[in-house]
Amino acid sequence: MKSRDLFKLAVRILGLVFLYHGLSSIPVLFQGLFTGISNAVSIILMVGWLLVVAFVLLRFAPKIADYFYSPSEE
Numbered sequence: 001m002k003s004r005d006l007f008k009l010a011v012r013i014l015g016l017v018f019l020y021h022g023l024s025s026i027p028v029l030f031q032g033l034f035t036g037i038s039n040a041v042s043i044i045l046m047v048g049w050l051l052v053v054a055f056v057l058l059r060f061a062p063k064i065a066d067y068f069y070s071p072s073e074e
Contacts, residue, residue, distance in 0.1 A: 007065050012057065015054050022047055
């Protein structure tokens with residue numbers, strides 16, 4: 001494997017870590033929805049940013065690798 005491929009793999013693994021933490025926080029989200037609106041908004045933001053970061057890392061791993069590795073390095 002080239003360094004670019006290893007970097008893509010590392011970005012995707014990091015995306016899976018964020019996805020795991022985001023999905024494991026969903027029960028806390030449902031519990032927080034019933035405790036109050038201000039608490040619910042903060043919990044939605046807490047869970048939402050984890051899932052957004054996970055989506056970006058998993059979906060755009062090749063583009064992230066292309067950004068950090070120029071095509072002339074192959």
